Every structure is written in structure tokens, then in C-alpha cells.
């Protein structure tokens with residue numbers, strides 16, 4: 001077991017997929033690099049199996065926590081048995097959220113009506129268990145807003161937010177936080193950078209979505225939690241405030257939202 005101290009965390013990567021097979025040959029080294037920089041990690045499941053793996057990782061490391069849920073890509077795997085499994089996992093002490101859940105009309109890997117039903121069921125599960133939700137939204141904003149207005153999660157985050165400031169305000173008005181990750185550093189994302197300048201910092205969480213969405217200057221390679229500092233640096237540059245302040249405020253935001 002790697003020892004790490006929760007009271008000393010400088011950053012919290014609020015969205016990682018540490019159970020990914022991309023880390024099978026060096027997972028311990030990836031985790032050690034994050035801990036060396038006092039980075040706490042929320043690792044999120046995408047189906048029942050990976051949710052179990054996320055919980056297993058969280059139980060073995062003091063500064064790793066888990067989200068459990070079924071991703072919209074995998075919505076077609078959701079049934080009563082899966083819901084029972086998630087509910088059991090969610091009772092464990094290191095589980096801090098229901099997620100990753102949501103809608104994805106870009107890849108459409110599960111039928112859209114199934115995605116919507118499974119998303120709503122998991123929002124209701126989160127509300128019942130008084131846990132925040134970690135939401136994935138891709139090319140599905142209209143239905144996303146409709147569902148969130150009708151089935152309000154009590155707390156949560158729009159992970160990998162990519163919209164403009166008007167959309168950010170819509171989500172904030174629903175009581176949600178915005179997860180900002182590697183895409184903030186991609187040259188084409190001027191609209192996102194303009195939005196981040198305006199979004200109140202107390203609504204921002206930082207994340208990697210590793211092994212995906214690797215920030216510049218490592219873009220094209222595998223992502224990992226240690227790279228969350230490039231996201232923090234870019235937010236600091238855009239807002240014209242010190243990176244240490246962005247790190248401190250976003251870490252406190254994550255602690256409050258996920259009660260860690």
C-alpha cells in the first residue's frame with residue numbers, strides 16, 4: 001500500500017479511470033507519481049465491473065475515492081441485478097458519487113431511450129443515497145437539460161464541460177459544478193477558454209479523465225492524474241490568478257462536493 005495523507009492534498013483529480021487496462025503494466029507507478037505531488041484521485045466506474053474495480057482501488061489507498069455507475073455507452077447493460085450491485089457498492093465508505101452516468105449521442109453505443117431511462121434511474125439512486133452525480137454529456141445537451149430540470153440531482157458535476165459561458169450558467173443554475181480537464185489546453189477550444197474566464201472559480205473542479213483527453217504538452221500520449229496540474233496552470237493563466245490559488249480553491253470545492 002502506498003501511504004498518502006488526505007490533509008495534505010494539493011490537487012484532486014476528480015475524474016480518472018484508474019481501472020483502465022491502459023495502466024495494467026504500471027498502475028502502481030502512475031498512482032505513486034500522483035501521490036508524490038499530493039494529488040488525490042476520484043476514480044470512476046463505467047459499468048458494474050469497473051465500478052467494483054474502482055472501489056477496490058479506493059479501499060487500498062487512503063487518498064483515492066470511487067464513483068460507481070453505468071456510463072451511457074454501457075446503458076444497455078443496466079438491469080435490476082446491476083442496480084442492486086451498484087446500490088451495494090454505494091454503501092461502502094470510499095464511494096463518494098454515482099457516476100459516470102449521463103448521455104452520449106455522439107457515439108450512440110446504447111439506444112438513446114435506454115440512455116435516458118438509465119440516466120434518470122441513477123439520478124434517483126444518487127438522490128436516495130444522498131450522493132452527488134458525475135455526469136457525462138456529449139452532443140446531448142438539449143435532452144440533458146430537460147432531464148436535469150425534471151429529475152434534479154441534489155448535487156453533482158458536469159464532467160469534461162466543453163460548452164460556452166451561457167451553457168455553464170444553465171448548469172450552475174441547476175446547482176451543479178463544472179469539471180474542467182485537458183481539452184482546455186487544446187488549441188481549437190477558444191469558446192471553452194472564454195467560458196472558463198467567466199465561470200466563478202467556486203463552481204470549478206479539475207480533472208483528467210485519464211487515460212483519455214491528455215492535456216498539452218503531453219497530448220497524444222496516455223494521460224494520468226499527475227497531469228492535472230497542466231489544467232490548473234491553464235485556468236490560472238486564463239483567470240490571471242496564481243496556480244496555487246486555483247489548486248487550493250478547486251481542491252476545497254471537491255472536498256465539499258464529495259464530502260472528503
Ligand code: NI
Pocket residue numbers: 015017044100209
Ligand atoms: Ni470518464
